[in-house]
Amino acid sequence: MPEQPRLIKKYPNRRLYDTKTSAYITLSDVKDLVLYRESFNVLDAKSGEDITRTILLQIILEEEAGGMPLFTTDLLSQMIRFYGHAMQGMLGKYLETNIKSFIEFQKKLQEQSQQLYGESSSQMQSDMWSQFMNFQGPAMQTMMTTYMEQSRNMLHQMQDQIKTQARSLFTAIPLPGFPSDSTKQVQKEVEK
Secondary structure, X not given: OOOOOEEEEEOOOOOEEEOOOOEEEOHHHHHHHHHOOOOEEEEEOOOOOEOHHHHHHHHHHHHHHHOOOOOOHHHHHHHHHHOOOOOHHHHHHHHHHHHHHHHHHHHHHHXXXXXXXXXXXXXXXXXXXHHHHHHHHHHHHHHHHHHHHHHHHHHHXXXXXXXXXXXXXXXXXXXXXXXXXXXXXXXXXXXX
């Protein structure tokens, strides 16, 4: 039987209580749970609502404010524009898929380095990854930029196709206040 996720309760005084250790914890402790891949849920102690996403977003906010930000202002602006947009669900799935692909790529590189250099300490692997990124960083950046550009173009093409399909669907249906195809053709003839 799989182990139940660790339960953390958030109290109105903003304190987080870990029911497994019977102790109060901080956001930093929750971040460590994420880093150690430990499954957990955060519930509001008063309402019982699952607020795990909110806590994870707080951790991301602290990380973004604290050092080298992962997200540029332009990227964050673009993401905000997708909220409420018809493509919102697709963008979330797209980002999730690409992050999983990047993680798989990183895992394969680590496995290959272990095969080449044998079992080594995690510090050595971290140093090797840093060296690899120093040498290959610009090339990988170019590759990722090209990949993201292609993905963005593909997303725009999908949006254009959806718009075209929607127009063709709705032009066949006469709507009050909007000219139908036959009315448009007459208007074009008159304009000639």
